[in-house]
Amino acid sequence: MDSRLAAEDVVFLIVPFPLQSHLNQLLRLSTLISSRGFSVHYATTVLHCRQVELRHDTPINTTCPIIFHQLLTPPFLSPPPEPSISSVKFLDHLKPTFEASQTLREPVAALLRELSSTTTRTGTGTRRLVIVHDSLMNYAVQDAASLPNAESYSFNCGSVFCTFCFTCQFTGRPFPVELEPESIPTLDNCFNIEILKLFGNEDEFDLNRHGKLFNTCRAMEGTYLDLLVETMSAEKVQKEKLWAIAPLFPVITENDYDKPHPTLEWLDKQPPNSVIYVSFGSTTLMSREQINELAIGLEESKQRFLWVLRDADRVDIFNAESTILQLPEGFEERVKGVGKVTRDWAPQLGILRHPSVGGFMSHCGWNSCLESLTMGVPLATWPMHSDQPHNALLITHILKVGVQVMGWGERDQLVTSSAIKKSIENLMASSEGHEIRTRAEELGRAIRQSVEGDHHGELNSFLAYATR
Numbered sequence: 001m002d003s004r005l006a007a008e009d010v011v012f013l014i015v016p017f018p019l020q021s022h023l024n025q026l027l028r029l030s031t032l033i034s035s036r037g038f039s040v041h042y043a044t045t046v047l048h049c050r051q052v053e054l055r056h057d058t059p060i061n062t063t064c065p066i067i068f069h070q071l072l073t074p075p076f077l078s079p080p081p082e083p084s085i086s087s088v089k090f091l092d093h094l095k096p097t098f099e100a101s102q103t104l105r106e107p108v109a110a111l112l113r114e115l116s117s118t119t120t121r122t123g124t125g126t127r128r129l130v131i132v133h134d135s136l137m138n139y140a141v142q143d144a145a146s147l148p149n150a151e152s153y154s155f156n157c158g159s160v161f162c163t164f165c166f167t168c169q170f171t172g173r174p175f176p177v178e179l180e181p182e183s184i185p186t187l188d189n190c191f192n193i194e195i196l197k198l199f200g201n202e203d204e205f206d207l208n209r210h211g212k213l214f215n216t217c218r219a220m221e222g223t224y225l226d227l228l229v230e231t232m233s234a235e236k237v238q239k240e241k242l243w244a245i246a247p248l249f250p251v252i253t254e255n256d257y258d259k260p261h262p263t264l265e266w267l268d269k270q271p272p273n274s275v276i277y278v279s280f281g282s283t284t285l286m287s288r289e290q291i292n293e294l295a296i297g298l299e300e301s302k303q304r305f306l307w308v309l310r311d312a313d314r315v316d317i318f319n320a321e322s323t324i325l326q327l328p329e330g331f332e333e334r335v336k337g338v339g340k341v342t343r344d345w346a347p348q349l350g351i352l353r354h355p356s357v358g359g360f361m362s363h364c365g366w367n368s369c370l371e372s373l374t375m376g377v378p379l380a381t382w383p384m385h386s387d388q389p390h391n392a393l394l395i396t397h398i399l400k401v402g403v404q405v406m407g408w409g410e411r412d413q414l415v416t417s418s419a420i421k422k423s424i425e426n427l428m429a430s431s432e433g434h435e436i437r438t439r440a441e442e443l444g445r446a447i448r449q450s451v452e453g454d455h456h457g458e459l460n461s462f463l464a465y466a467t468r
Contacts, residue, residue: 009127010467011115012040015108015141017134018048018097020055020282020313021367022157025215026134027052027066028248029155032459034061038467043069043111045100051317057349058249071107076100078316080323081285091283096315098198102139109143116147130466132213136198138205151210151466158366160214160221160244161398162390164228171231176224177397183409185389192385211241213462215366218244219446220373220399243462247374249349251448261347263306264354266340270304273358273437276380276428277351279308280363284384288326290414295331297420298339303428305339306357308346352377358437359427361405364391373401376444378436380405380423382415401440403427 012033016026027042034040044052049070060066076096116129131152133141144150156163161176166187168175175184187196218225225244232240267275278298280286286294291309298305311323324343332341348368351357352375360372361380369391372379379402381392389411395402405423406415427433450457 008037009124010038011118011126011129012038013111013115013129013131014040014042015104015131015133015137016042016044016048016052017136017157018044018101019094020051021365022134022136023048023052024055024057025157025248025367026132026155027056028058029132029213029245030066031058031060032248032456033463034064034066036463037064038463039064039067041067041069041111041115043071043108045073045104046070047316047318055345057347069111071104071111073100073103073107076315078314078319081312081314091285091312092192092194093312094283094315095194098194100315101137101198102201104137104140105142108140112141112144112147112150116149128467135212136202138202142205145209153211153213153462153466154206155213155215157215158387159369159391159394160216160224160228161394162366162387164224164231165390167228167231173231177393179393180409183407185393185408189408189411190386190389195386209239211243211462211465214242214244215246215248215370216244217246217447217450218458219443219450220370221394241465243458245456245459245462247370247447247451249371249374251374251451259347259350261350263308263340263342263346264350267306267351267354267356270356272355274428275304275306275356276359276361276424277306277308277357277377278361279346279348279368280382280384281365281368282310282313284363285312286325291325292328293415293417294420295328296417297424299331299335300417301421301424301428302338303424304356305335305424306351307339307341308348309341309343310345359424359433361424364388364395366391369395373399373440373443374447376437376441378402378427378433378440380427382406383408383411399439399443401436401443403433403436 014026014030016023023044030040030042049068076099078096079093081091081093116126118126126149129147129150131141131144131150132155133152135154135156141152144152165175169186298307309325311325349371352360352371357377359380360377361382362368364381364383366387379395381395381402382405383389383392389408396404403423403426405420
């Protein structure tokens with residue numbers, strides 16, 4: 001615990017959006033705040049509390065444990081994942097998640113009132129209740145504004161580059177990367193109508209008056225954080241403080257936090273930097289035809305690979321049969337010894353930390369990008385929806401720490417095995433790939449150095465301000 005930040009009469013309430021990548025990021029933040037001796041409460045739906053506790057991948061402080069609050073919601077459906085009927089590949093079956101988030105105002109308000117007047121573990125009353133909420137949960141936490149001892153801070157799960165690009169779209173500024181018009185990501189071609197409606201609703205209840213936290217670090221995105229500030233009015237800059245507080249996970253290279261797992265045991269037997277890790281997150285659904293092309297591309301590349309092949313999450317991950325995604329006949333036998341396919345939930349942070357991993361083929365969810373680059377692992381980018389196309393551009397065109405599997409202009413086309421093979425060979429077995437890996441390793445060192453030991457400067461700055 002940092003004694004400079006200890007404040008026994010300050011209570012933190014964390015309110016995530018109920019989607020896996022959002023849940024996990026704010027649980028990681030909760031563990032960091034708790035490790036500094038603060039009382040931390042984490043509140044989400046009954047179902048998603050259970051999910052995040054099952055899948056958490058960082059140690060939770062036992063001296064000052066996080067208190068989980070399971071918020072009741074009306075029953076909601078959990079349909080099987082199916083390809084979106086729109087041109088955007090965001091899965092329509094997640095709509096019940098968005099609807100569930102909009103039912104949480106009343107239980108969150110009751111919890112706010114309870115925590116704002118509670119007696120702390122030292123016997124004093126709550127001097128300040130600090131609410132850190134996902135930027136998609138403005139509606140749910142709006143009643144914080146009525147409490148005299150409460151302050152709210154929004155948490156942005158995506159990249160600052162993505163936020164800046166959308167700001168350019170709204171303000172008429174030129175897009176910061178030179179591309180053909182059809183290759184430029186926009187709100188309309190990155191998100192489906194349901195989530196755009198959610199954005200609109202949340203904007204109406206943006207009552208944040210104290211500051212914004214960004215899940216990024218200045219070593220990666222300092223330029224775009226500064227540019228984003230330039231787009232804000234002088235009044236807003238005065239009223240809203242900004243902090244770039246990532247990475248929120250342990251950055252050590254030893255496997256101190258990695259539990260035994262078959263994927264890690266397999267990696268132990270592979271040479272350094274020889275394996276490309278292939279995973280597309282929890283909200284990606286590929287057609288059988290696309291899976292076949294990916295399998296052929298991996299096999300023909302002749303590179304070692306670890307492929308996490310899973311169906312997209314349902315809203316309720318506990319009461320649903322997952323579809324077993326089929327591979328070409330004989331594929332696993334032919335690649336035995338060179339490649340490994342796992343259909344289970346895999347310890348991604350431990351995999352990316354492993355010295356045998358030399359590349360990551362990814363959908364470019366921001367959490368995956370942060371984890372990969374913090375560990376110095378370059379990416380092969382294959383964005384699907386949401387902020388992913390912007391993150392891919394940041395990696396390939398600006399930071400130059402990755403190769404492109406698919407450009408956003410080809411998003412409606414089948415990605416062929418030859419294109420997949422070429423991108424893998426570029427990343428894993430070429431002079432260009434070596435240069436990219438060198439840049440990724442240098443960036444990883446810079447990111448890790450920014451948070452080593454107790455020198456997590458911007459997080460400490462936020463905590464000092466919030467508990468002042």
